[in-house]
Amino acid sequence: MITDAMSRLTTLATSLSALIGRPVVAADGRRLGSVRELLVDPSVTGNCVAYMALAAPATVTAHTLPVVSVLDVLPSPKEPLRLRIGAGSSELNLPERVVFLEKDLLDQQIIDVHGHKVVRVNDVDLVWEAAHGQEDLWTLRIAEVEVGIRGAVRRLLKGLPRSTVETIAHRFQARVIPWEFVDLIDRDPSRRVRLKVEQDRLSHMHPSDIADILEELGPAERDAVFTSLNEELAAEALEEVDPKLQKALIESMDSERAAGIVEEMDPGAAADLLSELSDERSEAILGEMDPEERQEVEELLEFPGDWAAGRMTTDFVQVSATADVATAIEALRAFEGDTENVTEIYLVDEQNRLKGIVALANILLASSHTPLANVADSRLVSCALDASGKQVAELFDKYNLRSLPVLEEDHQIAGVIHAEHVIALLRAER
């Protein structure tokens, strides 16, 4: 026990594996059972254990369990756990969103939101806390999840005297994830919605990291995580995932939701995805999409994948060649696509033919009434619809491009290829 005078808390460290199997004894010495499960009720508080169950939940649909409230337990480093005077076990109606620490957490995969990866839980570190001077009322807080060797060793050596176990375990490195950074995954669809407790941690991760995590999970967990993402995030993550997985993820959802996500995707990426699906499936999804997005994607689907046209996106910013900087900025504001990739603005004439390219930096530097023609780069680098991947890559290298406009035969601008597409292409060829 540690009495921390500063925080006025008395604490006692323990772990999930140390608690499971401990006998529970009432104040009068009567044996009530052994701890089989620890229950967390997220609707009350998400980071403390609420109950200790004396029987393991037989199936996921168990409705009641014999439990003791954690508030009734007096912690001790040795077996057994004693209850306060007058406390006993009772039959608890399981709350809607209960989390079982042993069943749902131990040995399962979780997402380390901080480290952007999927890890397996070896143990859970818990801390008994009581206010100084009130050592008959304890709470059991979940401190962190142990995913390293120390936790594994501790579990393997369980049964040996505690001090021996701790000495050996401390020889190994601990790898922990604080409870705030843990994101649980629940495979069971009926419980999935209920676990959404503070689950928005995932939405703060970069889509590419989310894509990595999706690739590491098994199918059931993967679907669970993917369905918990909002449409925009799902679209961005989907763009980063490899094609096979893209297909698997889209196939497992209904056309309406799929359409919602595909609409949020970059048209080029959307076209790539839809071309991998079967005809009926892509028709079904296209059918549910907004007509405008649908048309964009359908246009791109007309081109073979290895043409420049098959790689390009139709999301770009174009302004009349006679306009000024202010108009360009307005056009940028009105742009609905992904602004991350916009590095230049394209100047076109009345027939949509490419006349000039203006770098974004130059727009920032010029005053708003400057005609765009003054800040435009008159040296135009572009490629044709049917340019090969190799030719495109060569152009990017030679002219140090970040974006390349794709022109039709009559110089009308059709789309733009960004550097990220070329990098992916080059890496795939290795």
Place this chain on the structure above:
Amino acid sequence: MKQTFWKRWRITIMLVFAALGPGFITANVDNDAGGILTYSQAGAQYGYSLLWTMLPITIALIVVQEMCARMGAVTGKGLSDLIREEFGLRLTFIVMLLLIFVNFGNVMAEFSGIAGSLQLFHLTKYISVPVCAFLVWALVVKGDYKVVEKIFLFASVVYLAYIVAGVLGRPDWHEAMVQTIKLPPRSAWSDQEYLYMTIGVIGTTITPWMQFYLQSSIVEKGITVRQYKASRLDVIIGSIFTDIVAWFIVVVCAATLFTHGMRRIDQVADAAEAMRPIAGDYAFILFAAGLFNASLFAASILPLSTAYTVCEGMGFESGLDKTWKQAPFFYWFYTLLIVTGASVVLIPNFPLVRITILSQVLNGLLLPVIMYFMLRLINKRELMGDYVNSIWFNVIAWATALIVTVLSLVLVWRGVVQALQH
């Protein structure tokens, strides 16, 4: 939409080829050094009288492999992952230890096969083994082992040589067929060696590590429940093919070695002798090539599969796409397995064949343990949904596990009694 009939047809063909792989590969790996030597010894020592094991083993093999394929397709996770998630860390740890021990024996067997086969070309094992060990290590760690897989697969065509040899050898077809169906007399079981060889034959056909490998391959190929029917076919075909080859190996050795009184295969060269009366001097080349190919192939897959299995089960970082620094345990373990396996074989006067067959017997002893876990997992409705085992599958699988357990216990019991008596 540009999706033409041709494209859809092409997708179907690719799906079939993509699915056709794991089962067939696993089956071919079955006929590695351990397999070839065990079957040869079985034929040499007991003639046709071990042939009855072929039919039940084939059925058991199909059932076990199908279960692994099904589990992989439905859950999308490897076998060690599932064991970890459903049975906890401790049990997983124990199973991993056993698996490492048994697989180490198998790795030794593969390198024995490499040494033995190249010895037929008068290449000393002190050169062949280190070179091949390095080659295998480099191919996997530095190269693209998928390409390697395909090359070996094509080279496995050499196994057909055994079927050809079998036919040319003019064995007593009638006797062979009869023995394939007739159960052995009670008296056969009192021979400790007979029991030993039976378990060896079981262990070399239904290898535990192959089940882990098969399930991981299914998961890696991303085969889902929908495509799983193709995989099931692939598994069945692979199993039947591998056991037909095994049958012929036994028959060939029975017809030549057994009938001419050579009962023991002490060196790989002895097994090659079996082919000589039929295929003449080409016997050596065929046999050596087949054995070498099989052993090298298995030597590239087995240590890697073991490393993956252990890392998955224990939660270490794994994967060839990670660097050494990112997945240290994975790479070190893999390297260690190859180095120690190869080194042991280099010991002078190492009894290559005897240890190889022993490693297959160890496979047989471990099998019921793994099957126990598999059966518990595959009958969990929470895990498998509607794809739990049917009654017949359960009957066959549990019966197999039980029979092998009984045989193993008798073998070990008798062995202990015999040892104590000396």
